[in-house]
Amino acid sequence: MKIRIKLYASLAEYLPADAVKNEADLEVNDGTTPTQVISRLGLPERMCHMVLVNGVYIAPDERLEKVLEEGDHLAIWPPVAGG
Amino acid sequence: MAWAKNILRVNLTEGTCKNEPLNMEWADKYLGQRGLATKYFVEEVDPKVDPLSPDNKLIMATGPLTGTCASTAGRYSVITKGALTGAIACSNSGGFFGNEMKNAGYDMIIFEGKAKSPVYLFIDNDDAKLVDAGDMWGTSVWDTEDAIKQKHQDPQIRVASIGVSGEKGVKYACVVNDYHRAAGRSGVGTVMGAKNLKAVAIRGTKGVGVKDAGRFFEAAAAGKAVLAGNAVTGEGLPAFGTQVLMNVINETGALPTRNHRDVQFDGAHSISAEAMAEPRESDGKPNLVRNSACFGCTIACGRISTIDRTHYTVAERPQYQIASGGLEYEAAWALGAATGVDDLDALTFANFICNEQGYDPISFGATVGAAMEMYEDGYITDKDTGGIELKFGSAKALTDIAELTGRGEGFGAEIGLGSKLLCEKYGHPELSMSVKGQEFPAYDSRGIQGMGLTYATSNRGACHLRSYTVASEVLGIPEKTDPLVSDGKAGLVKAFQDATAVFDSAGICVFTSFAWSLEDVAPQIDAACDGEWSVEKLLEVGERVWNLERNFNNAAGFTAADDKLPERLVKDAAKTGPAKGLTNQLDKMLPEYYQLRGWTPDGVPTNETLSRLGL
Numbered sequence: 001m002k003i004r005i006k007l008y009a010s011l012a013e014y015l016p017a018d019a020v021k022n023e024a025d026l027e028v029n030d031g032t033t034p035t036q037v038i039s040r041l042g043l044p045e046r047m048c049h050m051v052l053v054n055g056v057y058i059a060p061d062e063r064l065e066k067v068l069e070e071g072d073h074l075a076i077w078p079p080v081a082g083g
Numbered sequence: 084m085a086w087a088k089n090i091l092r093v094n095l096t097e098g099t100c101k102n103e104p105l106n107m108e109w110a111d112k113y114l115g116q117r118g119l120a121t122k123y124f125v126e127e128v129d130p131k132v133d134p135l136s137p138d139n140k141l142i143m144a145t146g147p148l149t150g151t152c153a154s155t156a157g158r159y160s161v162i163t164k165g166a167l168t169g170a171i172a173c174s175n176s177g178g179f180f181g182n183e184m185k186n187a188g189y190d191m192i193i194f195e196g197k198a199k200s201p202v203y204l205f206i207d208n209d210d211a212k213l214v215d216a217g218d219m220w221g222t223s224v225w226d227t228e229d230a231i232k233q234k235h236q237d238p239q240i241r242v243a244s245i246g247v248s249g250e251k252g253v254k255y256a257c258v259v260n261d262y263h264r265a266a267g268r269s270g271v272g273t274v275m276g277a278k279n280l281k282a283v284a285i286r287g288t289k290g291v292g293v294k295d296a297g298r299f300f301e302a303a304a305a306g307k308a309v310l311a312g313n314a315v316t317g318e319g320l321p322a323f324g325t326q327v328l329m330n331v332i333n334e335t336g337a338l339p340t341r342n343h344r345d346v347q348f349d350g351a352h353s354i355s356a357e358a359m360a361e362p363r364e365s366d367g368k369p370n371l372v373r374n375s376a377c378f379g380c381t382i383a384c385g386r387i388s389t390i391d392r393t394h395y396t397v398a399e400r401p402q403y404q405i406a407s408g409g410l411e412y413e414a415a416w417a418l419g420a421a422t423g424v425d426d427l428d429a430l431t432f433a434n435f436i437c438n439e440q441g442y443d444p445i446s447f448g449a450t451v452g453a454a455m456e457m458y459e460d461g462y463i464t465d466k467d468t469g470g471i472e473l474k475f476g477s478a479k480a481l482t483d484i485a486e487l488t489g490r491g492e493g494f495g496a497e498i499g500l501g502s503k504l505l506c507e508k509y510g511h512p513e514l515s516m517s518v519k520g521q522e523f524p525a526y527d528s529r530g531i532q533g534m535g536l537t538y539a540t541s542n543r544g545a546c547h548l549r550s551y552t553v554a555s556e557v558l559g560i561p562e563k564t565d566p567l568v569s570d571g572k573a574g575l576v577k578a579f580q581d582a583t584a585v586f587d588s589a590g591i592c593v594f595t596s597f598a599w600s601l602e603d604v605a606p607q608i609d610a611a612c613d614g615e616w617s618v619e620k621l622l623e624v625g626e627r628v629w630n631l632e633r634n635f636n637n638a639a640g641f642t643a644a645d646d647k648l649p650e651r652l653v654k655d656a657a658k659t660g661p662a663k664g665l666t667n668q669l670d671k672m673l674p675e676y677y678q679l680r681g682w683t684p685d686g687v688p689t690n691e692t693l694s695r696l697g698l
C-alpha cells in the first residue's frame with residue numbers, strides 16, 4: 001500500500017529524491033508502523049520529536065504499535081518551536 | 084542593583100524631562116518592565132481615558148535583567164491604554180534599544196501629555212531633551228532612524244520610532260526599533276503618534292550593575308548552557324526560526340485560513356520556513372539570507388531575507404532590493420494564510436512595508452482577510468476599495484493595500500481601522516476575528532482548544548504571547564497535552580499566563596521559556612536584584628501582574644461578556660483535519676478558569692484574591 005511521508009526542517013535531507021514540497025509517496029507493507037518507516041528512511045530516532053499521522057500526534061511509545069493505513073499522511077519534525 | 088532605580092518623566096505638553104527615583108517597594112512586588120510599568124500606569128491613568136487623548140500616558144520600560152549578560156536580556160516593553168483595544172496594552176520588543184535605554188540609566192520613561200508639534204526625545208546618558216522632529220514627520224521608520232543617526236553624527240544611537248501609519252492613526256501602529264524589531268500589538272505606536280512623539284533616540288554607556296556579580300555570571304552561564312543544550316533553542320529556532328511552525332500548524336489542522344473560514348491552507352508550504360530556504364529560479368538564492376539575534380541573545384531566531392529582484396513588487400524599486408527583517412511565523416500567517424495569498428515574495432514585501440511604516444502585520448493581515456471575505460460576499464465593492472480587486476489569494480491586492488495602509492491613504496485608511504471597526508462599518512461585525520478588538524494570531528482555537536481560552540482571557544485582546552499553550556498542546560513543551568480536548572486547559576492557561584508575566588517583567592525574551600522554567604530564571608534574578616527571588620515569589624508576581632491588568636480592564640468597562648470568541652469559532656465546526664467537526668469549547672473552560680483565578684462568576688477578582696496578592 002501507499003502512504004504519504006512528509007519530512008520537515010532538518011529531516012528534509014532524508015526525503016527520497018522524487019519528493020516535492022517536503023512530501024513523497026512511499027510503498028509499504030500492510031501492518032507497517034511509524035517506527036518501521038522511521039528506521040527504513042534512516043531517520044535518527046532522537047530527531048523524530050514530533051510524529052503526526054493525519055495531523056494527530058503519536059506519542060513515542062505508540063509509534064511501535066500504531067498501524068498505518070493506505071493513504072495515511074505520516075509527518076515528522078525534529079524539535080522545533082515558534083511563536 | 085540590576086534596576087537603574089531611575090525614571091525619566093517626560094511631559095510633552097510642557098516640554099520637560101525630569102528624573103525621579105524608582106519606587107523600590109513596587110519593584111519588589113512587580114519586578115520590572117511589564118509588571119512594574121503597569122503598576123505605574125494604573126496608579127496614574129484614569130481607566131476610562133480615551134487612548135488617543137493627552138491624558139493617556141505611554142511608558143517605555145526595561146526589566147531588571149535588561150542590559151545584563153543574561154541571555155536575551157535586551158528587552159523593553161511599551162505600556163499604555165491600547166488604541167486598537169481600549170484595554171491595557173503591553174507590547175514587548177527585542178533588538179538593541181532596550182539595552183541602550185538601560186545603559187543610559189533608565190528603568191522607565193513615562194511620557195505624558197501631547198507635544199504642540201512633532202518632537203523626538205534624545206537621550207545621551209544623563210542628558211535628556213526634546214528635539215523638533217518637524218522634518219521627520221511624514222517619513223518612515225527607516226528614514227527617521229537614519230536621519231537621527233546622521234543628525235547626531237553617531238551610528239551607535241539606538242532609535243525607537245513610529246512610521247507614517249502611526250502619525251495617521253492606523254489603529255495597530257507599532258513602535259519599531261532597530262529598523263525591524265517592534266513593540267507590535269494593540270496600537271502602542273498609534274498612541275505615540277497621537278502625542279506627536281516621532282521617536283526616542285538613545286545613547287547609553289553607563290553599564291548595568293548586579294547584586295552579586297560572581298553568582299550572577301554563574302547563573303547566567305548556566306542559563307545559556309541550558310539554552311544551547313536544548314534542541315529547540317539550541318538548534319531548531321536558530322536554523323528555522325518561528326516560521327518552521329507553518330507546516331506544523333497546517334498539518335495539525337489549526338492554521339486559520341481565509342478569515343478563519345478554513346483551518347488548513349493549501350498554500351502553506353509555499354510560505355513556510357522550508358520554502359524560505361529553497362533557492363529561487365531567478366538567481367539561485369533563497370529568500371532567507373541568515374538568522375539574526377537581538378542584544379545578548381544566544382538563540383538568534385530572527386530572519387534576514389531578500390525579495391526576488393524580478394518580483395513585481397521590487398523589480399523597479401531598488402530601495403527594496405535589500406536584506407532586511409524577514410517573515411516570522413505570525414506575520415507569514417497573517418499576510419498569507421489569513422488572506423489566502425501564497426506568494427512568498429509578496430508576503431516578504433508586505434512585511435518590509437509593515438516594518439518600514441510601522442504597523443502590526445498580524446492585525447493588518449487579519450483585517451485584510453476580513454475585508455476580502457466582505458468583498459467576496461458583496462458587502463464591500465470596488466467603489467469602496469478604489470478599484471482594488473480584493474479577492475482571497477490576490478497578492479497584488481495585499482501589497483497594494485499594504486502600501487496604502489502604510490501611508491494611511493485611500494482604502495488603506497479603512498484597513499487601518501482594524502477588523503472590528505471595519506466589519507462594523509460594513510454591517511458585518513460577526514466577520515471580525517478578534518477579541519477585545521484585537522485580531523487573532525496564527526492558531527485556530529477549534530484545533531488547539533487551550534488557545535481559545537488564551538485569546539478570550541488575554542488582557543490585551545487576542546494574543547498568543549500571553550499564554551502560549553501551543554507549546555504544550557502541539558509541541559509537547561514542557562509536557563504534551565491533547566489539543567482537541569478542553570479538559571485541563573483552564574489550569575494550563577492560568578499557569579502559562581502567570582509564568583509569562585514573569586518573563587515579560589524580567590527583561591528577557593519569552594522564547595527562552597521553550598527551554599527555561601522559572602527554576603532557571605529565579606537564580607539569575609536573585610543574583611542580579613536586591614531582595615530575595617524564589618520561584619514561588621516570582622509566580623506570585625506573575626499572578627499579581629495578571630490581576631492588576633484585569634482590574635484595570637474591568638475599571639475601563641470590560642466585563643465577562645468581553646471574554647468571548649467570535650461565533651464562527653464556537654458555532655461553525657472545523658471542516659478538515661484532526662479537529663473536523665469540532666468547535667471551541669470556551670463555555671466549558673471559562674467558568675473553571677474564573678474559579679481557578681479566584682474571580683467571581685462574572686470575572687471579577689474577589690476581595691480575598693486581591694488581598695492575597697496585596698492588590
Ligand code: SF4
Binds near residue numbers: 178375377383593594
Ligand atoms: S529568541 Fe529571537 S526574539 Fe528572542 S531575543 Fe533572541 S533573537 Fe530576539
